[in-house]
Amino acid sequence: MNTEKRIEQCLRAAPKPPMPDSLRNKLRNDVSLREPETRESALRRLFAPSGEGISHWRVAAAAVIAIIVLLPLSYGATQLIKRFSTISQLPGVSKAKFPWGYDGAALSPDGRYFAGTTMSFELVGIDTSTGEQRKLAENCFWGTPVVWSADGSEIAYLSRRGDWHTDMGRQPSSLLALSFRTGKTRILMEDPLWPEDWSSDGKLILGEKISKAGLGAAVLVNLENKEETVLAKEWASARFAPNARSLSYITKEANRSILHLRTVDGTSHVQYADFPGTIDKPLWSPDGTYVVFTGTQMGIDRQHKDLWALRVEGDRFIGLPLPVIPNVEQMQFFNWSQNGQLAYVTGFHLGGTFTLPVDSRTGKASGPPHQLMLGGNQHCWSPDGKQIALWQKGGFLFLSAHGGEKTRDLSVAGMEDTASGMAWSPDGKLIACSGTDKQKREGVFLITVETGETRLLVPLKGWANSLTWSPDGKTIAYGYRRGVYVVSVEDGEPRRIAAPPEKDKEDVFNRPVFAPDGRSVAYAYLKGPNCNTILATTIDGKETREICHVKDTKLNMRVFSWSPDGRYIAFTPADEKIWCAPTDGGEPFLMADISELGETVFAWLPEWSPKGDAISFGVGREEYQYWVMENFLPAAKAGRP
Amino acid sequence: MDRRIKNLCKRAKSADKNAACELLEIYHSDIFAYLRRLCGNRQDAEDLTQQTFLKVWSSLDRFAGRSEFSTWLYRIAHNTYIDWRRRGSGETRNYPDPWWGECVDTNPGPFTEVADRQMAQRLYEAVDQLDDDKKHVVHLHYYQQLSIRQTAKVLNIAASTVKYRRREVLRILRTRLGVEENEPNVARTIPIANGETT
Numbered sequence: 001m002n003t004e005k006r007i008e009q010c011l012r013a014a015p016k017p018p019m020p021d022s023l024r025n026k027l028r029n030d031v032s033l034r035e036p037e038t039r040e041s042a043l044r045r046l047f048a049p050s051g052e053g054i055s056h057w058r059v060a061a062a063a064v065i066a067i068i069v070l071l072p073l074s075y076g077a078t079q080l081i082k083r084f085s086t087i088s089q090l091p092g093v094s095k096a097k098f099p100w101g102y103d104g105a106a107l108s109p110d111g112r113y114f115a116g117t118t119m120s121f122e123l124v125g126i127d128t129s130t131g132e133q134r135k136l137a138e139n140c141f142w143g144t145p146v147v148w149s150a151d152g153s154e155i156a157y158l159s160r161r162g163d164w165h166t167d168m169g170r171q172p173s174s175l176l177a178l179s180f181r182t183g184k185t186r187i188l189m190e191d192p193l194w195p196e197d198w199s200s201d202g203k204l205i206l207g208e209k210i211s212k213a214g215l216g217a218a219v220l221v222n223l224e225n226k227e228e229t230v231l232a233k234e235w236a237s238a239r240f241a242p243n244a245r246s247l248s249y250i251t252k253e254a255n256r257s258i259l260h261l262r263t264v265d266g267t268s269h270v271q272y273a274d275f276p277g278t279i280d281k282p283l284w285s286p287d288g289t290y291v292v293f294t295g296t297q298m299g300i301d302r303q304h305k306d307l308w309a310l311r312v313e314g315d316r317f318i319g320l321p322l323p324v325i326p327n328v329e330q331m332q333f334f335n336w337s338q339n340g341q342l343a344y345v346t347g348f349h350l351g352g353t354f355t356l357p358v359d360s361r362t363g364k365a366s367g368p369p370h371q372l373m374l375g376g377n378q379h380c381w382s383p384d385g386k387q388i389a390l391w392q393k394g395g396f397l398f399l400s401a402h403g404g405e406k407t408r409d410l411s412v413a414g415m416e417d418t419a420s421g422m423a424w425s426p427d428g429k430l431i432a433c434s435g436t437d438k439q440k441r442e443g444v445f446l447i448t449v450e451t452g453e454t455r456l457l458v459p460l461k462g463w464a465n466s467l468t469w470s471p472d473g474k475t476i477a478y479g480y481r482r483g484v485y486v487v488s489v490e491d492g493e494p495r496r497i498a499a500p501p502e503k504d505k506e507d508v509f510n511r512p513v514f515a516p517d518g519r520s521v522a523y524a525y526l527k528g529p530n531c532n533t534i535l536a537t538t539i540d541g542k543e544t545r546e547i548c549h550v551k552d553t554k555l556n557m558r559v560f561s562w563s564p565d566g567r568y569i570a571f572t573p574a575d576e577k578i579w580c581a582p583t584d585g586g587e588p589f590l591m592a593d594i595s596e597l598g599e600t601v602f603a604w605l606p607e608w609s610p611k612g613d614a615i616s617f618g619v620g621r622e623e624y625q626y627w628v629m630e631n632f633l634p635a636a637k638a639g640r641p
Numbered sequence: 642m643d644r645r646i647k648n649l650c651k652r653a654k655s656a657d658k659n660a661a662c663e664l665l666e667i668y669h670s671d672i673f674a675y676l677r678r679l680c681g682n683r684q685d686a687e688d689l690t691q692q693t694f695l696k697v698w699s700s701l702d703r704f705a706g707r708s709e710f711s712t713w714l715y716r717i718a719h720n721t722y723i724d725w726r727r728r729g730s731g732e733t734r735n736y737p738d739p740w741w742g743e744c745v746d747t748n749p750g751p752f753t754e755v756a757d758r759q760m761a762q763r764l765y766e767a768v769d770q771l772d773d774d775k776k777h778v779v780h781l782h783y784y785q786q787l788s789i790r791q792t793a794k795v796l797n798i799a800a801s802t803v804k805y806r807r808r809e810v811l812r813i814l815r816t817r818l819g820v821e822e823n824e825p826n827v828a829r830t831i832p833i834a835n836g837e838t839t
Contacts, residue, residue, distance in 0.1 A: 003815050003818070004811045004815060006760075007764065007811060007814050007815060007818070008783065008811070010760055010761050010764050011764060011768075011779060011783035011784065012783050012786060013761075014761065014765070014783070014784050016670070016674045017673070017674045017677040017678065017683075017686075019669065019670045019673040019674070020683070020687070023669075023673065023687045023690060023691070024669060026687075026691060027665055027669055027690065027691060027694050028662055028665065030691060030694060030695055030698070031658055031661045031662060031665060031694075031698055032698055032699075033653060033654075033656040033657075033658060033661055033698055033701065034656065034699075034701075034702060035656050330805065346801075
């Protein structure tokens with residue numbers, strides 16, 4: 001029985017306070033009931049006011065009134081009912097493994113199809129009336145937005161090359177348009193651009209670009225001459241007005257947001273800057289009379305996130321925003337289709353950190369998985385195997401690897417955020433991780449386990465992946481862009497030891513792990529999103545050998561961990577299974593299947609304990625529903641003008 | 642609604658005192674328990690229970706039967722408690738309510754193990770520290786064993802909100818209980834493949 005079930009059982013079994021007998025008597029004495037009134041029916045009173053027979057004149061007059069007055073009123077009532085009755089769940093969409101927390105889905109202009117990128121790197125389209133799902137394209141970035149053309153014939157999406165985990169947004173990729181009818185694609189832009197909106201004439205596109213330095217910028221691109229206009233040097237959620245003459249976007253200053261409205265040609269530009277909080281995801285109503293947005297304000301004790309609407313006339317905002325739907329904390333909005341349906345997802349993102357005991361001789365699980373705690377997926381083992389350090393916003397939480405008891409907290413004030421794949425030094429004094437510090441510097445950092453002090457060891461443009469210490473603690477290996485690097489902890493001078501051939505642009509060497517003897521570094525050889533081979537290169541970069549290969553192409557070793565004795569590779573293909581492959585060429589076998597934890601559960605980031613008697617891994621679990629709502633604005637025409 | 646309750650309501654609405662007393666017999670201990678746990682002392686719980694049933698009898702003719710009688714009753718009890726709190730009553734109560742400790746010690750019930758009793762005690766204290774919104778969900782859904790739908794109707798919120806709060810409650814309680822409650826020796830039902838090959 002897990003802890004939550006035990007808590008629930010305990011709560012349900014709570015003892016009941018006994019009621020004093022004296023109260024029972026008091027309550028019985030208090031029972032006083034009113035005598036029921038005898039009423040004449042209202043209709044009878046109306047049609048027979050004298051209390052005798054029904055007046056035919058009154059009946060006829062009532063019929064005339066009904067025809068003249070009530071019929072037109074009933075039309076209005078129908079409209080009113082419609083306004084409140086059109087919130088509906090999209091059937092079958094939850095079965096698609098859409099990632100939660102991103103913008104990667106959109107409703108077609110006619111509301112008939114819902115398209116999005118899945119965690120299997122596929123673009124799928126789902127019929128919103130039947131739930132029927134079909135794969136439209138492969139090899140796209142999951143979690144990146146998709147945009148429908150105004151006539152619904154094409155979908156713009158970002159095709160991917162390389163591994164999302166390696167270096168999101170900086171792998172070679174293109175913005176493609178896929179014909180929904182024929183399935184054929186055409187290139188809209190060679191440069192990677194996260195599409196936000198596509199103008200109704202199909203000539204302009206709004207999106208976010210990531211510079212080589214890793215900074216985002218909102219741009220307006222003319223697809224014919226490739227001319228770019230930078231709207232903001234930050235992510236700005238830009239959208240075209242339905243008439244395509246204007247566009248909106250947001251910028252942030254201090255703790256406030258500024259909502260911009262400008263004409264596409266730049267001749268007019270107004271701002272709304274009075275919202276007392278942050279504005280996100282402004283979307284245009286299909287008739288162009290409102291921009292709705294989620295507004296987040298800090299209340300006395302908690303944050304409030306509501307849906308607001310701001311009226312637009314021509315090139316100006318009119319009046320103040322109106323609150324439309326309160327408390328949308330659990331909702332994330334996608335797009336507002338031309339037929340008036342605002343699509344959104346609501347749900348929960350759960351998960352946790354687990355350990356699995358393993359027989360170090362056979363590499364097989366020797367017991368069931370054990371949940372250490374809810375949440376916290378970025379973790380690493382202490383060198384003695386007794387503790388697990390979990391990164392949580394603002395610092396580390398140290399847990400006993402055996403039972404999950406918290407041993408201590410460590411505040412790391414200098415770090416803003418960290419990437420997955422951190423590593424604890426063999427002497428136990430440092431944790432190496434990749435991330436961003438409070439000064440917005442990115443790279444490889446060393447954090448002192450005792451004090452939480454941070455030191456930037458290798459400045460990088462972006463994050464490294466999967467750091468690993470040499471057994472003597474003098475060298476760190478890490479993955480960066482497409483290659484594998486080693487750096488001496490003393491001098492901080494990085495050196496690349498392996499990278500795929502320049503001509504194989506799809507290939508990436510990823511997630512390095514030091515060999516137990518410290519003389520080489522193993523890494524996943526990614527061909528596109530797939531990996532069937534683990535290679536190892538000596539730290540001088542001179543020799544490379546294959547240490548593991550699986551024939552089954554469905555078994556993707558892209559996220560792997562090498563056992564301390566060098567005999568096994570544990571890996572997760574980002575689904576509910578954890579696999580183990582012997583390095584002597586034996587057949588891979590299943591270590592654990594966690595599918596009973598939930599329908600949408602997946603395991604990832606397995607890490608062998610230093611003694612090889614367990615693996616730790618993160619579990620992601622998402623429960624969500626996709627909905628549309630219509631006619632929710634008080635006075636807006638929700639359909640096309 | 643249960644046919645018997647429906648019938649009793651109908652009779653009570655037509656001023657049948659026996660039917661009203663029967664309804665009282667069925668529900669008074671639950672309502673008292675609900676209010677006793679909420680307000681933390683016996684005297685106030687008795688007053689509030691009396692007020693609740695007085696309101697029930699005076700407004701019974703307005704009960705249209707669209708919801709279950711018990712839901713309607715709990716809603717009145719809940720509102721009575723809220724009004725009492727708004728008047729500033731109950732602010733000086735001691736947390737945790739000493740009754741709980743005595744009750745757990747003297748009335749083992751399902752808590753046959755010392756560990757279970759301790760956990761129950763700690764849970765009760767942790768529930769007391771929850772904010773009001775979450776606390777009401779625990780009291781109605783777990784202590785009074787109302788369904789999600791009934792709890793939502795009593796609190797006048799969406800069922801999805803109740804589910805969300807319930808999930809939050811479990812998360813908070815789990816955190817407050819600490820990680821030692823992770824029962825390391827209890828087997829899970831997750832299948833392990835031993836030697837399954839591709």
